[in-house]
Amino acid sequence: xxxxxxxxxxxxxxxxxxxxxxxxxxxxxxxxxxxxxxxxxxxxxxxxxxxxxxxxxxxxxxxxxxxxxxxxxxxxxxxxxxxxxxxxxxxxxxxxxxxxxxxxxxxxxxxxxxxxxxxxxxxxxxxxxxxxxxxxxxxxxxxxxxxxxxxxxxxxxxxxxxxxxxxxxxxxxxxxxxxxxxxxxxxxxxxxxxxxxxxxxxxxxxxxxxxxxxxxxxxxxxxxxxxxxxxxxxxxxxxxxxxxxxxxxxxx
Numbered sequence: 001x002x003x004x005x006x007x008x009x010x011x012x013x014x015x016x017x018x019x020x021x022x023x024x025x026x027x028x029x030x031x032x033x034x035x036x037x038x039x040x041x042x043x044x045x046x047x048x049x050x051x052x053x054x055x056x057x058x059x060x061x062x063x064x065x066x067x068x069x070x071x072x073x074x075x076x077x078x079x080x081x082x083x084x085x086x087x088x089x090x091x092x093x094x095x096x097x098x099x100x101x102x103x104x105x106x107x108x109x110x111x112x113x114x115x116x117x118x119x120x121x122x123x124x125x126x127x128x129x130x131x132x133x134x135x136x137x138x139x140x141x142x143x144x145x146x147x148x149x150x151x152x153x154x155x156x157x158x159x160x161x162x163x164x165x166x167x168x169x170x171x172x173x174x175x176x177x178x179x180x181x182x183x184x185x186x187x188x189x190x191x192x193x194x195x196x197x198x199x200x201x202x203x204x205x206x207x208x209x210x211x212x213x214x215x216x217x218x219x220x221x222x223x224x225x226x227x228x229x230x231x232x233x234x235x236x237x238x239x240x241x242x243x244x245x246x247x248x249x250x251x252x
Contacts, residue, residue: 045116046231139209146208
């Protein structure tokens with residue numbers, strides 16, 4: 001893409017983010033979020049995209065819905081999609097979100113009783129260059145509570161993977177321990193969470209939409225059998241299995 005059109009595209013994307021950003025809600029809005037043991041929460045969703053090996057255009061967009069607290073799969077939707085938008089750091093939502101929104105809309109039309117009450121997103125929410133990552137984008141467009149859970153730290157606004165940060169991570173002793181990710185100005189954009197006793201690598205949790213950070217962290221921990229919360233893990237496993245089954249040559 002030429003330099004001129006690329007700059008124009010990024011400006012348009014920034015404008016769209018700026019228009020959506022005021023609709024973002026960073027607080028708990030549902031009764032189950034405030035209830036002990038998340039009473040009333042019955043369905044948690046997870047979304048992910050898996051790519052054919054060596055192909056950054058064709059991907060499997062996956063939505064799963066799990067029961068809570070059992071974390072058993074109630075519903076899954078996989079769809080092969082073609083990503084036409086370029087990958088640009090900080091603008092992943094414009095590349096992936098349209099297909100995830102479509103998956104949620106399909107579920108709404110097929111069986112609205114299975115619509116998730118919260119969606120876990122493999123990516124960031126407020127922990128983002130403009131405080132509006134993929135999880136925020138998806139949440140605002142669907143109106144559903146969303147949580148961003150990233151496996152790697154996005155270094156932004158003074159949040160750094162510094163030696164001090166690495167020491168703090170090592171001090172997280174047990175599953176559920178977490179530490180705030182603060183900007184230079186003192187704003188907390190997310191938390192690094194030791195998601196299980198067995199996993200020493202943290203995940204990075206941030207608000208997507210219609211949930212507080214404290215609730216997002218507690219629910220993420222409650223949904224972790226391993227390092228990654230089960231809704232995201234199941235979306236990843238099932239999308240990769242779909243690709244192996246339908247595109248075996250590409251996986252060799």
